[in-house]
Amino acid sequence: MMGVQAVFLWTDLLLFGLVGCVALAALAARRSEPMRAAWRRVGESTVGMVSVSILALFLVVGLLDSVHYREYLAPGAGAAPDAQRVLGTEVRSGLDALAAPLRTRVEKTYSAPLSYRLFAKQTQEAADGTQQRDFPRLKFGGAHLQYPEDDHAGDVLGRIGLGLALAACAWGVFAGCLVQGVAWSRGVPVGAAWRAVWRGKGGLAWRAVLATLGVLCLILGPVLALATEYHVFGTDKVGQDVLFLTLKSIRTALVISTLTTLVTLPLAVALGIMAGYLGGWVDDVIQYLYTVLNSIPGVLLIAAAVLMMQVVIDTHPHWFETSAERADARLLALCVILGMTSWTGLCRLLRGETLKLRELEYVQAARAFGVSTARILSRHILPNLMHLVLIALVMDFSGLVLAEAVLSYVGIGVDPNTVSFGTMINAARMELAREPMVWWSLIAAFIFMFVLVLAANLFADVVRDAFDPRA
């Protein structure tokens, strides 16, 4: 067993920091009655719980992919036993380790989903020494089949059946745990809890969670069972498994869509509140600042900033030890740049709301009592703006996932070596012109993106309805 050394990339730290912050905020929200009521409305909504379940699954994959480490290289044959161990340059993640079979089984080039042969004919030497053009067998996909022409369909169907059976078991175990939990928390017998959940009266919308997980299990089970021997979504130009690439893309999408708002949130909140509450020249300066930023079309500002950042990164190669660190720096910089172009909307919103709040009686009373400005802002203004911040955070999420794909297509997105939906689509768009067409990597990227964005959009709607007092 070779040793490993943990690697902490900036985006990893921020992502886990964000998860920690959310946990802390959840603890704090438990003590506040209005917050609890609002979250309960989210939990009672079927759509809310369905989208939360799907997002949670994406989050698990993303977080797994955010635990990075580097392996020590195996010592060479002639090396002294006490020689310094050398770190490999490749940075791997928890997901890489879990999905190692997917990562390592690289074919020569394109192969269709579930296929056991390459996509293009190649000249190969038959057993009798003659040369013939045929579709060669894949090195890994379906390699266990002895007579693929006869056994392929049966094997695939068998695996799907096995996967469905496994999925049913997994779902049963999960449903049992969930109902047990409901029974405990409400202090009722398990049978009664089953009936309550079944009728949709288990407190939160547990039935929706069970249904969603049921559907997900039915999809994931067969996929897992097939993935052990086949390339479920085929392979791309250099023979990488497309399913693995889409799983890797999830992290990039999550990082961009959460960190972007996060890194500029303090700026937007601080400036927005200051402009609204202090007024005068502070207000003028801040308004001028965001009007200037706002008046540059977003894509162009991002393009200019990304081009410049690229020059900085390229002229300082010594800053980064591994290529993963360089790609990570670019990803983080992209988040900051995207944030810089999008904080203005939230800032303006918070300024307007603060203008309204500062005229309310309780704020005027606080001022009359001589409470300091800083204290008024933190005790009376900020808590009453948090719902707007939360709504902005979830509303921005889906748009940023879509934006990443477009920016990466234009060439101002993530590092070309970072796997993301955008880079996948960019690499695959030329394949449509091939005859016959290579459609699977495009479709896989679009389906994953669609599910993620749809879940995020639905969740954002539910959160907005629950938290917006006007709704």
Place this chain on the structure above:
Amino acid sequence: MFAYIVRRLLYAPLILIGVNLLTFALFFVVNTPEDMARMQLGAKRVTPEAIERWKVERGYDKPLLLNAGEQGLAKLTDTIFFEKSLRMFVFDFGRADDGRDIATEIRTRMGPSLAVALPTFVLGLLVTVSLALLLVFFRGTYLDFQGVVLCVAMMSISSLFYIIGGQWLVSKVWHLVPISGYGEGVDATRFLVLPVIIGVVAGIGGSARWYRTIFLEEAGKDYVRTARAKGLSELQALFRHVLKNGMIPILTGVVVVIPSLFMGSLLTESFFGIPGLGSYTIDAINAQDFPVVRAMVFIGSVFYIVGLIFTDLSYTLVDPRVKLE
């Protein structure tokens, strides 16, 4: 009202100065011209002479802000800031890396951009407003619910998918129109049909849902109920009252983009090979042609500011309550 417009017009150059300073900082202060030269010439094995030649060719060999070696006014004018940044105010953008004049290029490319963007904009507005009105007419019914679900699903699909899928289906499978390209005069229409349709379809989801919310809010107001009580049919109430008053918030979002239509759409133009400003920008980004990107940033903000002023003006036209104090 007149004073207000004058004030807005005076504020516009102020914002443009801000934009100008920002682009100057981005392009010349964050990275020195040396850095850019080294990157464009290839990071390794580049001689100081080559860098110097690169800078002289592009006029980057001057001091940034203050030329101490010159006399009088030339101290300020013979600098990168004056030559490259301030000159943009008279729409003198200098030359692109391939030696062509950027201002001429922008003028010739505005036409094709507009030819795609204008029909997309007008058709898109018509379609989405009618769809939103339709949903509001059937509000509370199954059709309304289905429509909203469809809208959310449509806005969750990447615009790349609409373009790639549309090109594949219409051009490759059905062979109805050419996949990409552009022609002169009437010939251009056959190249424009697909991008325009795709542009409209891609925009339906988000806009129709948003307009529906606006119209719904308006349709619940007292004056609409009064109109119905007077005996107006639902359709009349919708078109005479809800549509008119609902257009006010819609105008805010819509008028501001009209001048930006010249800029075209990056994605559409690059996928369909339309020689407009959008594809010009993408090519410049891919070729790392900094002068062109800088010029487009400036032009883009000029259009945006013009759009803001239009928005203010249009308010006074449609809403007599707005006095613009």
